[in-house]
Each structure stands twice: as C-alpha cells, then as structure tokens.
Amino acid sequence: MTIGLDTISVRNESTNLAGFCRDRLSPLARSDQRRWGEVYVRGLVTVPGRKSIRRICDTVVGARADQCLQQFVNQSTWQWEPVRRNLAEHVTAEIAPRAWVVRDAVFPKNGANSVGVASRYVSAAGRTLNCQVGLTVMLAGDSAGVPVNWRLLLPRCWDDDERRRDRAHVPPTQRHRPRWQVMIEAVEEMRHGWGLAPAPVIADVADQQDVEPLLRALEERGLGYLLRVGQHVPAWSSRVGNNRVLTVGELALLAVRPAARTLNWQIRTEARAAATRFVASPVPCEADAPRLGHNVRLVRRFQPARHLLAQWTVGRNRPRATWLTNLNVARLPQLIDLVKLDGVAAEHLGRMQDDVGLRHFEGRSYRGWHHHVTLASIAYAYRLGREMEESREDLRIRPYV
Numbered sequence: 001m002t003i004g005l006d007t008i009s010v011r012n013e014s015t016n017l018a019g020f021c022r023d024r025l026s027p028l029a030r031s032d033q034r035r036w037g038e039v040y041v042r043g044l045v046t047v048p049g050r051k052s053i054r055r056i057c058d059t060v061v062g063a064r065a066d067q068c069l070q071q072f073v074n075q076s077t078w079q080w081e082p083v084r085r086n087l088a089e090h091v092t093a094e095i096a097p098r099a100w101v102v103r104d105a106v107f108p109k110n111g112a113n114s115v116g117v118a119s120r121y122v123s124a125a126g127r128t129l130n131c132q133v134g135l136t137v138m139l140a141g142d143s144a145g146v147p148v149n150w151r152l153l154l155p156r157c158w159d160d161d162e163r164r165r166d167r168a169h170v171p172p173t174q175r176h177r178p179r180w181q182v183m184i185e186a187v188e189e190m191r192h193g194w195g196l197a198p199a200p201v202i203a204d205v206a207d208q209q210d211v212e213p214l215l216r217a218l219e220e221r222g223l224g225y226l227l228r229v230g231q232h233v234p235a236w237s238s239r240v241g242n243n244r245v246l247t248v249g250e251l252a253l254l255a256v257r258p259a260a261r262t263l264n265w266q267i268r269t270e271a272r273a274a275a276t277r278f279v280a281s282p283v284p285c286e287a288d289a290p291r292l293g294h295n296v297r298l299v300r301r302f303q304p305a306r307h308l309l310a311q312w313t314v315g316r317n318r319p320r321a322t323w324l325t326n327l328n329v330a331r332l333p334q335l336i337d338l339v340k341l342d343g344v345a346a347e348h349l350g351r352m353q354d355d356v357g358l359r360h361f362e363g364r365s366y367r368g369w370h371h372h373v374t375l376a377s378i379a380y381a382y383r384l385g386r387e388m389e390e391s392r393e394d395l396r397i398r399p400y401v
Helices: 005-024 031-046 053-061 066-075 081-095 162-168 179-193 212-220 248-255 332-355 366-397
Strands: 099-108 118-122 127-140 145-152 201-204 225-229 261-268 273-284 302-313 321-325
Touching: 005 031, 005 081, 005 366, 031 053, 031 066, 031 366, 053 066, 066 366, 081 127, 081 145, 081 179, 081 366, 099 145, 099 179, 099 332, 127 179, 127 332, 127 366, 145 179, 145 332, 145 366, 179 212, 201 332, 212 225, 212 302, 225 332, 248 273, 248 302, 248 321, 273 332, 302 332, 332 366
Parallel strands: 099 201, 201 225
Antiparallel strands: 099 127, 118 127, 127 145, 225 321, 261 273, 273 302, 302 321
C-alpha cells in the first residue's frame, strides 16, 4: 500500500500537536482534563469556520461528546493560571519577547446573559456594541505576539445584579474596577507570580481621560512603559498656583525645537511611502509648570523619568500620535521599534479572532470564558510556532529567495 505525502503530513501534524498539548497542559492534574484539553485545542486549530463545541466534537472525536467537552470548558474547576504560566515560559523561550503589550479583545454578543456582557462604546470599532471586553497581556517580539494572560473587564452594571452573577458563576471578589488597576494586577502576576523577567509595558490608553494613576503605578514598581495617550491628557497631574496645566498636545507643539531629539522615518506600504517625523522631549516637572501666554517657553528643570514622544506626518500642523514613556529616548530608533510592536500585537490578536475561534465562544460562565481564552492562546501559539518553523525551513531550502 502506498502512503501519500499528504497523509504523512497530516500524521506529523497530529503528532506535533499532541506533543505540544501534552507539554502545555501538563499543569492539569487529571488525565481526563488533559485529554479534553487536547481535543478542544485540536478543534480550535483544525476545524474550519465557526469552532463551536458541537463542530469540534464532530470533527475531532468523531462521536457525540458535546456534554463532556461542554462540562470541561464551562463547568470544570481546573485552574487556568498554571497553564498560562507554562505557556508564557514556552513563548518567552521561543520568541524572546521585547515588550509586554496590553490590548483589549472585544467579543460581540447577542442577549444579556453571557458573563460580563453590556452595551458599551468600543473605541476600536468606533461605535457602541453589545459585547464582552477582555484585557490581555501579550508577549511581543519583532514579528510575533501571543497573549498569555487574560482578565475579563466586568462593567459596573454587573456588580449588583446577583441573578446574572449567580447564573454566570462570577466569584464574589470579581467586581468592576478601573482598567488601569486590572492591567497592573495582570502585569504583577506575570512578574511576581510567574517569575518572568519584566519587559517594557506598551499600551494604548488614548481613549482614557485620566492616565496619571497608571503612570504612577508603573513608575512605583520600576517598570518601563510606552503608553499612547490622547492629546487632551494633562502633561502632569496637578497645577501650581494659577498656572493652567499644559496638555500633551500643547507640549508636543512646543517640543519641536532644536533641543528636541528628532528622527525622520519612512513608512512604506504597498501603495506609497509616507514621510513621518518622531520628536522626543522631556515632560516638565509639576513644580515648574510654565505660564501660558504669547511668549511661552519650556522650563529648564525637567522630570527625567518621563518623556513625550510625538509622531508627525510631514505637512500636518498637529501630531499624528503621542506617547508618554520613561524609557531611554537617547536611543530613539529602538523606541520607535517598540512603537511598532503594538501594531504587531494588534495584528496577531486580530488573527486569533477567527484563526483559532477566539470570538466563537458560546458559553456564559466566568470559568468558561477564562478556560476558552486560555486554550485559544495555546492553539494560537501552536499555529504561530508551526508558521515560524516552516519559514525557517523555507529559508534553509531557498536562502536567497
């Protein structure tokens, strides 16, 4: 009997995935949990289209085992934290992440009973959606990003709705909290609970009105950060006397001067190449808040730990984007490379939506949501690892292509 190359490839794929799941799910104590975890991950990787529990069972198990898989994902009490730590250690070894990128993941929903669902404005979509919103910390390298830690952002309306909380099995300790507090908790778990070496924290908080608590929390913990902020945000936290506080946008306009660190950059797309300019400037101390007037000048004494980074498109009179950072702005090219990592992470999180069924979860429980996003992260790490391996093999075979 002749075995075709496609058959060998499928068998190799199955063996590789089985070994990957065995390693990533090793923190689970029970063999049946590890077995059902592999079934679910295999379904997320291999089932085309919508990856519902029924379709996964029909494709992977070959028998109607819906109730067993449903129980494993939604009702089982297995702990997701050790599995995420195991995944984070694997991803760290594979891609040598240069940053921890914090992003929101939106899960559109129908109805009002899925855990944490509410009607809210989603800045990424530019409209109001009925949805769940998760916060994820991604380990990001130059060309890859994998989410390893997750939090579900509970809206305030769920705090006192005991009926919905009971139905969704929301723990009593889980309540609505400011996004920055949830973010710090997730980062601290990775640093202290998992023992990972911290990398610069990158986040887009341009839709937030008050970013000072987040800035101070990161600085108090000695963490490097690069936060994209709105131009309406105050450049420092309080005003002195009758001085009006400069906003980040106003400070960016004043920053274009000979003393600023400036770098011109070419952004190339398939359609065209656009010239852009990055300007880095120190943020003044609160005690030196300048008076605004016709002869505005920047103060001489600065807070060395905090800088403004502004991106200007040639020909525009306003900055395209603004960031606050405590990283070394003397190495401006490296800082711009970190800016790009936010885009890398966004691209990979977007791919996860359908590639491994991140937004296909149909369950309503708090445990089920955390189980699903954890297993989806494992599935995506596997797919990404296979892509990287194939790229390396292709480069080995055709080094000059």
